[in-house]
Each structure stands twice: as structure tokens, then as C-alpha cells.
Amino acid sequence: MNTPDKTDQPITIIGGYLGAGKTTLVNHLLRNANGLKLAILVNEFGELPIDADLIEAEDDNLISLAGGCICCSYGNDMVAALMELSQMHPKPDHVVVEASGVAIPGSIAGSVSFLDGFSLDGILTLVDAYTLLEKASDTYLSDTILRQLSDSNIILLNKVDLIGAPALEEVQNWIAEHAPQAQIIQTQNAKVPLAVALQRHDSFSTEHASSQVQHIEGFETEFLSIEKPVDAYSYGTKLIAKHPHLVRAKGFVRDVSGMMKTIQIVGKRLDIHDAPQGVKQGIVLISQKNIPSM
Amino acid sequence: MIKIFKAKKILTMNPAQPEAEYVAVRYGTILGAGSLDALKGWGEHEIDETFADKVIMPGFVEGHAHTMEGTLWRHVYCGYFDRMDPDGKIWPGIKSKEGVLERLKEAEQQLDDPDTPLPGWQLDPIYFDNVRITRQDLDEVSSTRPIGVLHASGHIMNVNSKALELGGFLKPGLNHPGIPLGKDGLPEGELRGPDVMTPVGIHVGFGRDMLDCDERGLRDFGKLCVRAGVTTVTDLAARLQEDSVDMMLRITGEDRFPACVVPLRFFHGLTPKELVDHAESLLGQSTQRLRLGRIKIVSDGSIQGFTARMRAPGYYNGAPNGLWYVAPDQMAEIYDLALERGLQVHTHTNGDEATQLAIETLENALKKHPVPNHRFTLQHCQLADAAQLRRMAGLGMCVNFFSNHTFYWGDEHYRLTVGPERAERMNACASALENGIPMAIHSDAPITPLGPLFTAWCAVNRITASGRVQGAHERISVEDALRTITLGAAYTLKMDGEVGSIEAGKRADFAILEDDPTTVDPMALKDVPVWGTVQGGRIFSTADL
Incomplete structure (x- = not known):
């Protein structure tokens, strides 16, 4: 890829x-x-x-x-x-x-x-x-x-x-x-x-994280701030496991290697790649709410 | 004004008078065939003895070909079998990878500018143990110019490093099933599937409009027709954009263009309504030598590419089922609209599931629009079983089998794609005739060479490339095969009233043969030499092309 x-x-x-x-x-x-x-x-x-x-x-x-x-x-x-x-x-x-x-x-x-x-x-x-x-x-x-x-x-x-x-x-x-x-x-x-x-790849920076946490009818948007370096892959995998109604997520983490990584989730697909310069740790999640109980 | 041709023998395809010695022609129209006495009554005439020692048949009708073959001949021929180009030169088949590289090198040395692309075509590695040609192999031919060799299937291409570089593919990290990688992590140079071929193909001389042929290509294709005895030929998947139609009208209208071309409007990229509207709007532009207003649907892929739609028990090697190229509901809508407007649809079905869908779809459409004489035709229809053929007969459908497949890929079908039992029933000519289904047989040129006598030979003998008879019970007689490549194919185009036999009132379209195909050994049918053709009364000798 x-x-x-x-x-x-x-x-x-x-x-x-x-x-x-x-x-x-x-x-x-x-x-x-x-x-x-x-x-x-x-x-x-x-x-x-x-x-x-x-x-x-x-x-x-x-x-x-x-x-x-x-x-x-x-x-x-x-x-x-x-x-x-x-x-x-x-x-x-x-x-x-x-x-x-x-x-x-x-x-x-x-x-x-x-x-x-x-x-x-x-x-x-x-x-x-x-x-x-x-x-x-x-x-x-x-x-x-x-x-x-x-x-x-x-x-x-x-x-x-x-x-x-x-x-x-x-x-x-x-x-x-x-x-x-x-x-x-x-x-x-x-x-x-x-x-x-749709999720845009560019013009997204946690410096403006609050602006990303918009109100979306029928969905819940939240911002997770992250302090410490994490293993990007297992962090992303856990996010998916912990949030069963997660539809999309996008943000940046400092990997244990010290590199900034972009984490992106669509449905249950996790995508990790090198982050652009100058971003800060943090991730925005969009989840479904009011899921009909089945 | 009136010309009476004398022949050694005329095979008329007219049951009232199967053989004759003379045929009279006026203004491109047949006045009649028979004895000189019977024809004299037409009035003042001259007797033409050009064909006095030849055998005349109705001009052959190729019901499934693509004029792009004319354009392909400007590229390097890399096929396994001997093949004649538009100028009559026979290019020997190449039997090894080394041979392919050698022929490319010869062609390379003719080029001056080091950047000119070098395209080749018709490679088929199954005949030399599937040895693959890598980019390093092709780099030995040239490292400066892009090189691409298209496989006979049209769906795979081998390219050199320069071509990969120009297409943006010479990099690590590519992850796609159609781009096999070498040990170095870079592409090996084989590109599988049209999507993967496109970015590189445009740099090696295979543009995106490959299905359309250009001016010179169409003229060259006309020459191939003369060499094969063909006077009516389809271009079975044309997009027929305005400039392309203009070009075809101009070229086919030239005094010395030797064939009637029947292009079918390809369905892709249009809604059913747009498609039917477009085909209908073209009807009025038809001329004597360009017949417009028919529709072509492709419903599934190919058997050897494992993209044909199969019913149980599926592929012999366990490959998953193939792909639909048309949504069933779309096919239904096209059939409905076309029947309503009186337009004819030809549908490509390779696998038996695709054939079943077309049969059921037409059956439903006919309940709504009971159109008599629709002549909807299934093209290829290679795997139809007995029950499907009976149902097709009941619906008044026509079939155009890909008989050349038996020779070229019959062994593959037997051992790999569908297995022995179904391989033996493929392209079931005898069963179709037994059911009274109007039938044609085809080459699908450029996939296999244009040559109705060869195609007839395939249907008569059913011999594979390795020399086995495959499906002896589906062989047909020479007489049936000859009727199939003339009147049979004409019927599937609704042109049997004007061509396909030599009788009064029909167009003077003849295949001029050096020998009598009804008396030669059936195994020699493919070797009967073609002297040339007569089309609309105009004489075309292969010697003068």
C-alpha cells in the first residue's frame, strides 16, 4: 500500500x-x-x-x-x-x-x-x-x-x-x-x-481539536487527549475493541519509536502511517448513538 | 453492364439449386445463378472468365470479430501460431521465450528514436510451459524505450523497466494481486487485468481507446477480410462516438473498401435508456457498407481467465465464480427497451450461469413484448448444456459459438478450467443444429485469426492444439459448417435476405476459392486457398491488395 x-x-x-x-x-x-x-x-x-x-x-x-x-x-x-x-x-x-x-x-x-x-x-x-x-x-x-x-x-x-x-x-x-x-x-x-x-486526510490538526469535535446529529463526537507515547497499532486496535459503535476516528499519536503517527479508522479498518509535521497527540472519535437494541 | 462469371463450381447455399456454373451480376446485385442459357435471357452481357478455374461461395460472414485487429498489426506479432498480416506476409509462430525476445530485438533495430515505444501482441505463454517474460528480459531488448507485449487474452501485458517507470510502477511497496513482485520488491513486469495495464499501457502504445480502430487499421482490416474470403464482418464492441462513426462511414465508403462492416454499440458506460437511444439514433446513418443500430452486452468474463459466471459444479480447479459485467436488472431493462424499439441485442455469455441469466431474462422480456423474429443472439455461449439449447430454441434465440476455442484452448479447458466432461460439450454445434437453433461460429479476431474456413474446420473436426479430438459428438458436417459461415451468420445479423447465399436479388458478395471445400479432405478444409473476394460486384484479388 x-x-x-x-x-x-x-x-x-x-x-x-x-x-x-x-x-x-x-x-x-x-x-x-x-x-x-x-x-x-x-x-x-x-x-x-x-x-x-x-x-x-x-x-x-x-x-x-x-x-x-x-x-x-x-x-x-x-x-x-x-x-x-x-x-x-x-x-x-x-x-x-x-x-x-x-x-x-x-x-x-x-x-x-x-x-x-x-x-x-x-x-x-x-x-x-x-x-x-x-x-x-x-x-x-x-x-x-x-x-x-x-x-x-x-x-x-x-x-x-x-x-x-x-x-x-x-x-x-x-x-x-x-x-x-x-x-x-x-x-x-x-x-x-x-x-x-468522508474523512479528509489533510487540514486536520489537533491544534484545532476542539473545532473537530462538532455536533453531528445521531452521532457522538469525542476528543481523546493522549499524553504518553503509545504503540500505535495496539492503541488503534484497542480503540476499535473498546468502542463498538465507532464509525470513524482520526488523530495523531507519538509512537514508542518517538515518531508521530497518524491513526485513522473507518468502520473497523485501522490505517497507520507517518504523521505530517507539527501535529500534536490527540484523536477524535465519531460513534453512533441511539443504536437500536438488538 | 451485366457480367456473367464463369466458375469451376458455384456453391450457392440455395437448396433449390445447390451448385451452378455461372452467376450473373448487374450493379452489384445477383441476377441469378445457373446455366449460361438460363442467364442469357437477362440481356446484353459479357462473360468474365477470371474465375473459370475457381470455386465460388457466398462471401463469408464473420459474426464476431473486432476491427482493432487491423491496428494491432502495426505492432510486433509475438503469437505462437503462424499468422498472416494484412499485406499477406506470414509471420511464423514463436515457440519459445527466447524467440519472442529475438523478434522484439529485430523490430527494435528498425527504430531510430530511442524513446519510441515498442508494442507487441498475441503472446501466449501457456504454449511454452507458462514461462514468464520478466522486465529484465525485456530490458535486454531495450532499456531506453518502453516495451509492452499484450497477451492473446488481451488481459495481461509484460513490460520492461522503462515502461514501469513511465507508468509510475517502478517502486517498492505496491500491493496488488495483478502486479506480481520480484525478490527485489519491485514489479516483475507482468501486469494482470485492465485496471493495472492502463497506467503503463498508455506509454507503450496501447491507449485507452484500444477497442476502436483507426483509419489505417480499418483499411488494413479490410485487407484481412479479403484474404479470409470475408465480405461481411462485425465489429462487435464499438463505442461509436461521433468522430468514430464519421471515420467508419468515410473509410467504408471508399471505392476500394472491400467489406460491409457491422459495428454493434457496446453497452458499457451508458444507462439502458441512453444505450438504446444511441443505437436507435445511429440506424439512420447506415449505408451499404456500414450497418448501424445493433447492441452488444457483455454479461460475464472469460473461461480461461476464470471470470466467466459458472453454475454448479463451478471451475474444475476450484477457482471461485467469476464476475458479472452487467447487473441482471440492467440486462432486463436493455432487453425490454430494445424489444420495444425493435432493436437487436447480442449478448456475450461465456459461462453457463451467464447463459442461463440471458435465457431467463429474454423469456421474461418476451412475455411483456412478444416480438416475433427478434433474433437475439448469444455470443460465445461456450458452455451451454442441452437443456439450455432446447430453451433457446423455444425462445427463437440465435447462437454464435466460439469454435476456434476448441483448437486454441481446448486442452486448457479439458485439464484446468472446466474439466473433461464439460470441455467435450463446449461450443455444441451439433446439438444446436439438432434443435434448429440458427447458428454462426466465430474467430473473435484478434483473439484468434479471422478465417471462416479455419473456424469451419474447428467445428467439423474439433481438434485441439495437442491433436486430440475433443467432443466428437458435437462435430458437424462440412456442408453444415459452410452454411454456418455464410447464411447462418447472416441470419444472426438479420442480413440473410441480402447476403449469405448466391441467388437472384442478393448482393454479389462472393468468396473466391482455389479449391472445392466440399470435396477436399475435411482435415484440409482450413488449407483451401482463398483467391480473394467479390463484394457488391467489385473484384478484390489478394494478389492486388
Whole structure:
């Protein structure tokens, strides 16, 4: 794996079968980008209902949106589209790849690993609470759905409003059993806070830790200050074990070697790499609250 | 005005008159075949004896090829089997890794500028014990210019250090199953899978639009058609962007372009509605020699790449099931829309699970849109079993089998991919004909060489590269094979009313042969020399290309 560079563009992969809500999520992110310049890569523009007043310019493969966001269609060559994106000035802050409905997100993550200038933020897979169990037992689709889920860091269990509590519990338990590595978040209309869906790699320093501890509806944000050097790997592993509802974490620790390390957690995936210059120890955690008791 | 060609024999594919001695042609259209007396009645004519000692067949129809082969011939041929280039030169097959490096060195010495890329193609290491070509091997050819050799599958490439460097891959720490590393932690030089090939491929001469062929490539492809006796040929996965369509219209419209090209709009990167809209919008641009308005879906991967979708019992070597390249619901939407608009869809299915999905999807779509004569065609369809073929017959589907696979990869399928029993039923021509399924057989050029007589030979003899007969019960007769490469393939393109046989009213498209394929030893079918073609009444001799 490439060591993420401070200038690397983070990539979040959005997976899930047709109808799970990928396009809805993309639109939700664009509407709530809040100054973040997003580059969204979609397989095809299709029915992407971008509000006309947001569109500044449009050609065959690229739509420029107000606020500096762009949307590109990559057709059958995602790697080439990412390579073109890496040449773009100014660089987008964050890249979101919407995978096709039968794509295996782990393979896309594999491609990100060898491309200079990008590093993987995480894999978010959407599932339709109403149809998941049916799709997962479909002759043609079951193994594809399972591979999509087992590649994910965060699973958005979407459209929870469409089913009753007992059915929802059944779906939630089924996912937990088949994708124990992922954190499951229940959503309606794919409405997930931006800070939960995407995590930026740069412009994050514990000097401003208090500003990172923002209020996120439905989530709990806390800041852990750390005084002593720690073993970064075991510290991160313990964080995951101790916080069963942890969705994301990001911060810096002084490793026992004396080096500052960045710790990053998405779902239950831990990523450790060398920290940028001048950061201080401390870590911000975002956890789910009000988890329905199951 | 009226020309009456005399031949040694004309094989018409018209059951009312299977053989004839003369064929009359006016303005590119056949007036009739038969005796000179029967044809004289058309009026003033001249008799052309050019083919007096030749055998004339209907021009061959290749139902699954890609015009990109024309472009590939500008790269170094590194294949294991002898192969003829557009200019008629036969490049001997290379039987060892050393031989490949030697041929690359020869080509390298022809280049002046030390930075010019050196691309090669059609490498297939399975024939020399899977010995891999490393970047160090290729560095011996050149360390200054980027070198990349594409495998016959099109999905693997071997490159030198310079190419890795230009693609940003000459560094430690890469961790990807498609990039094997050497002991030094750097890539060995083999790149597996299109995603991995892209960043390096663009530096060695394999750009991202590899599926599209360019002007010279299309003209060269036309020459290959003449050499193979082909007068109608598909370009089975084209993106058909505006400039590409303009180019194809221009080149195929040239006086001396020798074939009718049928490009199918590739489904990827469009929603079903956009796809169907685009294919429909192209219909009106069709000409005599460029036929637009058909759709191609790829549903799964390849059997030898273990990416085909298989039903139980799966791959013989235990590999996990392959990949879907189209979502089942998308396929359903495309089928629905296409049937509604009267457009034809050809669907690539390699594994039997992919075939099953296409069958069930079409069955459901036909309940909603009971379109007669849809002629939806399964391409490759290599592993279809007896029940699937019966169901296809019931639905009015057509099939285009990849018969050349039996020769080129039959041994691999037998011992590695699907095992003996299913290897013997692959590309089940006899079963399809028995079920009355309209059938074509194909080369998938450039994957294997364009050559309908060779493809017919494969279906007739079912001999593998090691010389075994594989699936004797699926062999078909020479007569059936010849009908398949003419009228059969034309039927799958809905062109059987205009080409595919030599009868009154059809286009004067002929394959001119030096020998009679119905009387030679069936084992010699592939060796019947092709003199050239007649397309739309225009004569193309291989000697004058």
C-alpha cells in the first residue's frame, strides 16, 4: 500500500447493488459538501438528478458544479478517469467513486492502491433494507452481494423507513453476521452526515481539536487527549475493541519509536502511517448513538 | 453492364439449386445463378472468365470479430501460431521465450528514436510451459524505450523497466494481486487485468481507446477480410462516438473498401435508456457498407481467465465464480427497451450461469413484448448444456459459438478450467443444429485469426492444439459448417435476405476459392486457398491488395 501523502487525494468508494441508493447518496453529498470540493466519478450520468441551477458547465464526460465540485462519468475505464483527475488544477479535496451495481469495491480499492496521488479513505456500501435479503438469496446475485458487503468498512442500511422493526432487526443481524468487519449505519434516503461518509486526510490538526469535535446529529463526537507515547497499532486496535459503535476516528499519536503517527479508522479498518509535521497527540472519535437494541 | 462469371463450381447455399456454373451480376446485385442459357435471357452481357478455374461461395460472414485487429498489426506479432498480416506476409509462430525476445530485438533495430515505444501482441505463454517474460528480459531488448507485449487474452501485458517507470510502477511497496513482485520488491513486469495495464499501457502504445480502430487499421482490416474470403464482418464492441462513426462511414465508403462492416454499440458506460437511444439514433446513418443500430452486452468474463459466471459444479480447479459485467436488472431493462424499439441485442455469455441469466431474462422480456423474429443472439455461449439449447430454441434465440476455442484452448479447458466432461460439450454445434437453433461460429479476431474456413474446420473436426479430438459428438458436417459461415451468420445479423447465399436479388458478395471445400479432405478444409473476394460486384484479388 502506498503511504498516504499529505497531498494525496482521499478516495471514498461507494458500492452497492442497483436501487440501494448510491445515486441518492451522491446527490446528498453534493448538496451538503459545505465548501469541500468533491469530485464524483460515476459509471454513467444516467439519472443523476443534479439540480440545474448547480450546473455551471457540462460536456460529454464532465459536469462542473457550483462550489467547485465536479462530476465525471468513467464509462469502462475508471483508472484512466482517475489518472486524468490527478492532473486537474485545482485539485478536488476528495474523490468519491460510485461503483457500478455489480462491481466488487475491493477491486476498485486495489486499483487506488497503485495510483500515485490518491489514497483510500474507505469503502461505503449501501444496501436496501427492504430488498437485501431477497437479493442475497438470488441465484445470480448472492455471491456478488456478499463480496460487496465483506469488502466494506461502513454499510449504510438504507430505506429503513420502508420496513417494520422486526424485519429491520432481521436484516441488521444478517449483515452483522455476514460482514462482521463493517460498521452498520441505518439511514433513510441515504442521509448520512458528510463527516461520517468522508474523512479528509489533510487540514486536520489537533491544534484545532476542539473545532473537530462538532455536533453531528445521531452521532457522538469525542476528543481523546493522549499524553504518553503509545504503540500505535495496539492503541488503534484497542480503540476499535473498546468502542463498538465507532464509525470513524482520526488523530495523531507519538509512537514508542518517538515518531508521530497518524491513526485513522473507518468502520473497523485501522490505517497507520507517518504523521505530517507539527501535529500534536490527540484523536477524535465519531460513534453512533441511539443504536437500536438488538 | 451485366457480367456473367464463369466458375469451376458455384456453391450457392440455395437448396433449390445447390451448385451452378455461372452467376450473373448487374450493379452489384445477383441476377441469378445457373446455366449460361438460363442467364442469357437477362440481356446484353459479357462473360468474365477470371474465375473459370475457381470455386465460388457466398462471401463469408464473420459474426464476431473486432476491427482493432487491423491496428494491432502495426505492432510486433509475438503469437505462437503462424499468422498472416494484412499485406499477406506470414509471420511464423514463436515457440519459445527466447524467440519472442529475438523478434522484439529485430523490430527494435528498425527504430531510430530511442524513446519510441515498442508494442507487441498475441503472446501466449501457456504454449511454452507458462514461462514468464520478466522486465529484465525485456530490458535486454531495450532499456531506453518502453516495451509492452499484450497477451492473446488481451488481459495481461509484460513490460520492461522503462515502461514501469513511465507508468509510475517502478517502486517498492505496491500491493496488488495483478502486479506480481520480484525478490527485489519491485514489479516483475507482468501486469494482470485492465485496471493495472492502463497506467503503463498508455506509454507503450496501447491507449485507452484500444477497442476502436483507426483509419489505417480499418483499411488494413479490410485487407484481412479479403484474404479470409470475408465480405461481411462485425465489429462487435464499438463505442461509436461521433468522430468514430464519421471515420467508419468515410473509410467504408471508399471505392476500394472491400467489406460491409457491422459495428454493434457496446453497452458499457451508458444507462439502458441512453444505450438504446444511441443505437436507435445511429440506424439512420447506415449505408451499404456500414450497418448501424445493433447492441452488444457483455454479461460475464472469460473461461480461461476464470471470470466467466459458472453454475454448479463451478471451475474444475476450484477457482471461485467469476464476475458479472452487467447487473441482471440492467440486462432486463436493455432487453425490454430494445424489444420495444425493435432493436437487436447480442449478448456475450461465456459461462453457463451467464447463459442461463440471458435465457431467463429474454423469456421474461418476451412475455411483456412478444416480438416475433427478434433474433437475439448469444455470443460465445461456450458452455451451454442441452437443456439450455432446447430453451433457446423455444425462445427463437440465435447462437454464435466460439469454435476456434476448441483448437486454441481446448486442452486448457479439458485439464484446468472446466474439466473433461464439460470441455467435450463446449461450443455444441451439433446439438444446436439438432434443435434448429440458427447458428454462426466465430474467430473473435484478434483473439484468434479471422478465417471462416479455419473456424469451419474447428467445428467439423474439433481438434485441439495437442491433436486430440475433443467432443466428437458435437462435430458437424462440412456442408453444415459452410452454411454456418455464410447464411447462418447472416441470419444472426438479420442480413440473410441480402447476403449469405448466391441467388437472384442478393448482393454479389462472393468468396473466391482455389479449391472445392466440399470435396477436399475435411482435415484440409482450413488449407483451401482463398483467391480473394467479390463484394457488391467489385473484384478484390489478394494478389492486388
